[in-house]
Amino acid sequence: MLIASITKTLNELLDLLSQISDTDYSCPCHQLSNATIGEHTRHSIEMFQCLENQYENGIVNYDIRKRDYHIQTNTDFAQKCILQILNQIEKPNKSLQLQQIIDGEELLIDTNYNRELLYNLEHCIHHQALIKVAVIQSETIKIDENFGVARSTIEYRKQCAQ
Secondary structure (H helix, E strand, O other): OHHHHHHHHHHHHHHHHOOOOHHHHOOOEHHHOOEOHHHHHHHHHHHHHHHHHHOOOOEEOOOOOOOOHHHHHOHHHHHHHHHHHHHHOOOOOOEEEEEEEEOOEEEEEEEEHHHHHHHHHHHHHHHHHHHHHHHOOOOOOOOOOOOOOOHHHHHHHHHHHO
């Protein structure tokens, strides 16, 4: 179920990227405090990449990201990165440690692969909600009505409709 939800969410992002020009992808958006769709997409991609790249080591630190400018300016490259994530995401659950430096102090928190996948899914959906703000006015870009909507909200809306 978790992998299926991640796949659906990343496929929604792939669909968006197939509809948007590199110029629009990397254009600052006033409604996003001049951030770009590309910056939000890159951030989501790199969070999944961090988990993938640090899985074997067993210590995950999301602050150690590449911040690859190419991902945030080139939709074709971003799509390739997403496809790579989708091809590598199915791994055995295992114990991990989440490393974070806060105010100069190192924190190590016990976690596991599935918990971090869930975190990345929710984090990605959050950034998709922000991206939706940038594309909602477009007459040419079509996104799923649930793009950027948390799974719990989707389920709640279904219950309310009954």
